[in-house]
Amino acid sequence: MSAAEALSVDDAVALGLSCLRQAGCAGGFSVSAADGWEVKVRDGRAETVTSTTSRSLHVTVYAAEGRTGAMASGDCSPAGIRAAVGTACELAAFGDPDPWSTTAPVEESGLAQDPDIDDPDFRDFTPEQGIALVASGEQASRAADPRVCMSDYCNASASRHTSAMVSTTGVRVDNAHARSEFAVVAIAKQGEERQISWRGTSAHRWSDLRPPAIIGQEAAAKVVGKFGWKRAATGPAAVVLDRDSASVFLNLLAWSLSGDAIFRRQSWCLERLGSQLASALVSIVDDPHVLRGPGSRRCDHDGVRSRRVSVLADGRLENYLVSGYAARRLGHPYTGHSAGPSNLRLRPGSASQDDLVREAGTGLLVTDWNGWGVDLTAGTFSRGASGFAIEQGRITHPVQEVTLAGRLADLWTGVRGVGNDPDPEQGVASPCLLIDGFTIGGS
Amino acid sequence: MFDAPLPYERLLATALARGGDYADIYVQRTRSRSLSYEEGKVKRASESLRQGVGIRVQQGDATGYAVCEEADTDLLLAAARRAAAIAASGGLPAGTTSLSSRAVPSRYAQERPLEQGTLQERIAYARRASQQVSARDARAQWISVNVSDQLDQVTIATSDGILVTDTRPRLWVGISVTGAVAERRESIYHSIGLAGGMEVLDRHSPEGLADEALRRLDVRLRAIESPAGEMPVVIARGTGGTMIHEAVGHGLEADFNRKGVSAYSGKIGEMVANPLVTVFDRGDLPGDIGALNVDDEGIIPGETTLIEQGRLVGYLNDRLSARILGVSPSGNGRRQDYSHVPHPRMRITGLAAGQDAPQDIIAGVAKGLYVSVIGGGSVDITKGDFNFQVEEAFLIEDGRLTAPVRGACLIGNGPEVMRRITRLGNDLLMMESGGHCGKFGQGVPVGQGCPTTLISQMVVGGSRS
Numbered sequence: 001m002s003a004a005e006a007l008s009v010d011d012a013v014a015l016g017l018s019c020l021r022q023a024g025c026a027g028g029f030s031v032s033a034a035d036g037w038e039v040k041v042r043d044g045r046a047e048t049v050t051s052t053t054s055r056s057l058h059v060t061v062y063a064a065e066g067r068t069g070a071m072a073s074g075d076c077s078p079a080g081i082r083a084a085v086g087t088a089c090e091l092a093a094f095g096d097p098d099p100w101s102t103t104a105p106v107e108e109s110g111l112a113q114d115p116d117i118d119d120p121d122f123r124d125f126t127p128e129q130g131i132a133l134v135a136s137g138e139q140a141s142r143a144a145d146p147r148v149c150m151s152d153y154c155n156a157s158a159s160r161h162t163s164a165m166v167s168t169t170g171v172r173v174d175n176a177h178a179r180s181e182f183a184v185v186a187i188a189k190q191g192e193e194r195q196i197s198w199r200g201t202s203a204h205r206w207s208d209l210r211p212p213a214i215i216g217q218e219a220a221a222k223v224v225g226k227f228g229w230k231r232a233a234t235g236p237a238a239v240v241l242d243r244d245s246a247s248v249f250l251n252l253l254a255w256s257l258s259g260d261a262i263f264r265r266q267s268w269c270l271e272r273l274g275s276q277l278a279s280a281l282v283s284i285v286d287d288p289h290v291l292r293g294p295g296s297r298r299c300d301h302d303g304v305r306s307r308r309v310s311v312l313a314d315g316r317l318e319n320y321l322v323s324g325y326a327a328r329r330l331g332h333p334y335t336g337h338s339a340g341p342s343n344l345r346l347r348p349g350s351a352s353q354d355d356l357v358r359e360a361g362t363g364l365l366v367t368d369w370n371g372w373g374v375d376l377t378a379g380t381f382s383r384g385a386s387g388f389a390i391e392q393g394r395i396t397h398p399v400q401e402v403t404l405a406g407r408l409a410d411l412w413t414g415v416r417g418v419g420n421d422p423d424p425e426q427g428v429a430s431p432c433l434l435i436d437g438f439t440i441g442g443s
Numbered sequence: 444m445f446d447a448p449l450p451y452e453r454l455l456a457t458a459l460a461r462g463g464d465y466a467d468i469y470v471q472r473t474r475s476r477s478l479s480y481e482e483g484k485v486k487r488a489s490e491s492l493r494q495g496v497g498i499r500v501q502q503g504d505a506t507g508y509a510v511c512e513e514a515d516t517d518l519l520l521a522a523a524r525r526a527a528a529i530a531a532s533g534g535l536p537a538g539t540t541s542l543s544s545r546a547v548p549s550r551y552a553q554e555r556p557l558e559q560g561t562l563q564e565r566i567a568y569a570r571r572a573s574q575q576v577s578a579r580d581a582r583a584q585w586i587s588v589n590v591s592d593q594l595d596q597v598t599i600a601t602s603d604g605i606l607v608t609d610t611r612p613r614l615w616v617g618i619s620v621t622g623a624v625a626e627r628r629e630s631i632y633h634s635i636g637l638a639g640g641m642e643v644l645d646r647h648s649p650e651g652l653a654d655e656a657l658r659r660l661d662v663r664l665r666a667i668e669s670p671a672g673e674m675p676v677v678i679a680r681g682t683g684g685t686m687i688h689e690a691v692g693h694g695l696e697a698d699f700n701r702k703g704v705s706a707y708s709g710k711i712g713e714m715v716a717n718p719l720v721t722v723f724d725r726g727d728l729p730g731d732i733g734a735l736n737v738d739d740e741g742i743i744p745g746e747t748t749l750i751e752q753g754r755l756v757g758y759l760n761d762r763l764s765a766r767i768l769g770v771s772p773s774g775n776g777r778r779q780d781y782s783h784v785p786h787p788r789m790r791i792t793g794l795a796a797g798q799d800a801p802q803d804i805i806a807g808v809a810k811g812l813y814v815s816v817i818g819g820g821s822v823d824i825t826k827g828d829f830n831f832q833v834e835e836a837f838l839i840e841d842g843r844l845t846a847p848v849r850g851a852c853l854i855g856n857g858p859e860v861m862r863r864i865t866r867l868g869n870d871l872l873m874m875e876s877g878g879h880c881g882k883f884g885q886g887v888p889v890g891q892g893c894p895t896t897l898i899s900q901m902v903v904g905g906s907r908s
Contacts, residue, residue, distance in 0.1 A: 403904025
């Protein structure tokens, strides 16, 4: 395709829709475009500068009785659009009937209020500025501690995505969002021992990024804090998850509560609506409307309007997070979650992390997870972990090369402390948590 | 779109117009097909088509990269100028590159090309596998089978005069089964992935796929909670390749080593493993998912020995690392697709066979864990700590396999664990499960293998202390 043949967004979606209607099929058609750059920086110098622009189309066809076919393509020319819809229709003809495979109803579709996730000044953020931000973050990490000896894979990036989606129900949704970020990776040396850590910041508007000096200092503090580590002894332990590791733990719950996992019976949270899933200290809300929130959005991938959903109230399960298909199949109200959680927030308590450490008495403060060992069907958790030992209510020394294992059902009911420190830059954000029920694997 | 040849020499000249040591053009067109068969029904058939060009300029250790998805000469030249902005050493005379086509070996079987495979054939395969599982085990509640393939056509033009094309066919089959007994519910996943055409389906029958899925489900439904703590670990042949990939493979990628970031930096010539241990990485095993006729920088891969009888002898190099380290590129320059720069990546990584009979290795362990199926893993390059999920394992008691266990993970420090490999079987097996490796946000298919391996002591993560 030459540039001269490129269609406007309006013409492209109009053509896609008319092809679907000519084929006599229900379905959805979208075009999206992305524009952006990424720099990798080392020792204040650009190692890699990448610039990208891309366009693509997606079509999903629901032929008679929900027979489904789909096509994605980078060819957004008129011929490419016609071919893509044609292919999706051909594929759908081989499908089996599925009463739940169809477009979302008009009354559930459309755009929620604007959470301000685009960046009007996106063009003003250049790769050169990204390089300068990272370089000053690197400098700050070295200035913070002489043991920080080098950095690597520090990066900055900016991207802007726009999309327009139409459905044969007549609904059209247009979305635009921008994201900028940078990160500082610090490597530190003490004797023969070397450690690596990173810290980063991200925002829809690049002017909302946190200052590089702070990011660099945080990376330095994190990496030098690992020196002098020991293993912990094998056995049951009280565990404090800091806000970062708690947010990862919360994200596992979001997957377990996804409607697709529920109808496939691949979750430990089956048939639990209305029952006590977690300790009464745990309340969780998914809120897509947070102004400039990291996970904020106006609709999901199905064009279903985004809405605030109560997930757990005082530990009781109120809603799964469902795609349109899962909503129809499970008879669950639409929640607008074909794209996963938006801003999933565990309600903070009043305790600081130090308070939870004191309350734990003896145990482990986890700051990082390593690896994947989670089985959401069986509800078993087993991952590598590192952090700090807790003795007599105080942090004593760093801990590495241990594992933590337990059953997710026991761990969520075992939450006995909720902190007050969620990270506003994370879409899925938990404050620190104090949890009973983990077993340490170590020496 | 990218059907006709592009003006490669002109693009290379524009890319090097401000100077630079090296430039290349990477043109790619990828057609993928996927079939999802669930609950005894064809749920969704889909296809995708992606195509684009990546233009790269290197000067010193710096890289400029620009991506263009249009076969429009003006837009491609603009991309070449964006990539060129990294260099400022002064331009070479225009038109200095004279390209000559290079032939490549043939490492993908393709007895029945993917294009000849119909959707009906893929549906029949998925249906057969699904029916076998549901007919033979009433505990199976949810069965899903996926059949997908990809035809990846790449052309690489380099400023050192190479013009090469490669068409890479790959095919994957995956089966996921969720089963239940009373309140107990478990899911297993089993997959096959190879470089080749539809003959992959002929050689790996749907009945065979169902057999393995049923065996795995039965073992998992009988499993007890995994023990926790340090113990001897025996890893089954084949699957332990994942541990080698994490424990030592990533740490030997040359980008980490030329920068001094890896736990293995500066250790060439040193003993880094038990003398029993020889580790290889190769791109030339026909039909393996990690096989390549040519890497993504125009280099034809062979076999690279990384550790020879415990001694570190080599790194995995892309062009940039090789130039800086003053060695030949080893054909390990790979990228996810045209929108990414290449890095040193593994292809087919493994541990060479030893002398021991596998049953003797197990018989020599009084109390430990036998790991028969490994899931995903990861590694911290700098400290060398790695981990992986255990999909299937058995207790070893008095030299015999006893109860199956679930909910385990394994962690270790790479350099430490490589020294604790104390016995190796004579039963090297390369996996056919279609491995996948992620680095810097880029995924590439990789192969792996190993013989039965004893690690004298390792930390097992489980919930029974």
